[in-house]
Amino acid sequence: MNPRMDTQSAEVERIRVPPPPTCVSDELARLMGVLREFCRPEANIAFEYDGSLKVHIDVREIEDVARLEAILPSLCGGIFFNTQRGLAAHHSFFHRISAHVGL
Numbered sequence: 001m002n003p004r005m006d007t008q009s010a011e012v013e014r015i016r017v018p019p020p021p022t023c024v025s026d027e028l029a030r031l032m033g034v035l036r037e038f039c040r041p042e043a044n045i046a047f048e049y050d051g052s053l054k055v056h057i058d059v060r061e062i063e064d065v066a067r068l069e070a071i072l073p074s075l076c077g078g079i080f081f082n083t084q085r086g087l088a089a090h091h092s093f094f095h096r097i098s099a100h101v102g103l
Contacts, residue, residue: 027103031055031076038071040064044091053101055080058088065095072099079103 028047035045035057044058057068065085072080080099088094
């Protein structure tokens with residue numbers, strides 16, 4: 001084996017790959033943090049995108065739905081709008097409040 005080849009291979013620099021952009025994930029994480037402050041720990045919060053961004057918050061108590069319905073439009077400068085009530089899919093005894101998210 002040629003010792004010169006071993007030395008050359010040790011000097012090869014790695015190609016730097018920039019980290020993938022995370023601006024959308026970072027923004028959703030920030031919104032999730034804000035929503036968590038106003039929800040009970042057992043609440044399920046999920047975002048859905050189907051042409052427009054929506055948030056779904058599933059809670060056990062109907063009182064929490066009324067409270068969130070009143071608070072959501074004032075959070076984050078009013079980006080949550082068009083709130084709706086419903087039953088949570090696949091979660092017995094949970095109530096859902098959904099809202100569009102305008103970023």
